[in-house]
Amino acid sequence: MDKSKIVRAQGYRWQGVPLREYKTEGSHFHAITRQSLLGEGEDEQAVNFLTRYFELQPGGYSxxxxxxxxxxxxxxxxxxxxxxxxxxxxxxxxxCIYxxxxxxHQFHASGGEPLGFLCIVDRHRDRPALPSQEELEQLRRDDRIRRRLRI
Structure with a gap:
């Protein structure tokens, strides 16, 4: 049986795909949501990657x-x-960003409208890690990074 499908979009929202919080714990992100578009469905286990849509409201960051x-x-x-x-x-x-x-990495919505992007990752991947104090100090040495950095 052919399990191919189309997930229809309207206004940067995809039908039948739950809109979720970006993460549920911590305060090191702000005003961001995600939708898992492809790769997580019951019939999509053969897909080796996940396609997700993230949206940051103005002033939001990952x-x-x-x-x-x-x-x-x-x-x-x-x-x-x-x-x-x-x-x-x-x-x-x-x-396009690699x-x-x-x-x-950290994304910031600095314009007057939401910043929305597709993020494609491997299905099997390691967990994200936050910076250590030493790594944060090193990043803060750069003036431009220090001004944008949100943690």
């Missing part, structure tokens, strides 16, 4: 974290900034 798996991000909506290793980069609609293993 967790500053790193992990050993790579992942990709495609901006669909809005603009913002990303801390990517030892730099801060401006991001805009249709930009996050290499072990790279600290």
């Amino acid at each position: 967790t500053l974290e790193h992990h050993q798996h790579p992942h990709t991000v495609v901006v669909l909506r809005g603009s913002g900034e990303v801390i990517l290793g030892d730099r801060v980069e401006t991001i805009d609609r249709h930009d 996050i290499a293993p072990g790279t600290f």
Whole structure:
């Protein structure tokens, strides 16, 4: 039986896909939600990756974290900034971002509208890690990172 499907979108929301909190514990993120679009469904276990949509409200930000798996991000909506290793980069609609293993990253919605992006990760991956005090001190040495850093 063919288990292929289409998940229809309307206004940056996908039908039949629950809108969830980004994470449920901690205060190192703000005003962010996610929808798991493909790869988590009962009939999608053969997919080796997950496709998720994250949306940050203006002023929102994701967790500053790193992990050993790579992942990709495609901006669909809005603009913002990303801390990517030892730099801060401006991001805009249709930009594609590769996050290499072990790279600290944090997304910020700095424009007047939500920042929405697809994030594609391996199905089997390690858990994100927060920075140690020493790593935070090192990141804070850069003025531009220190001004954007939220933890």
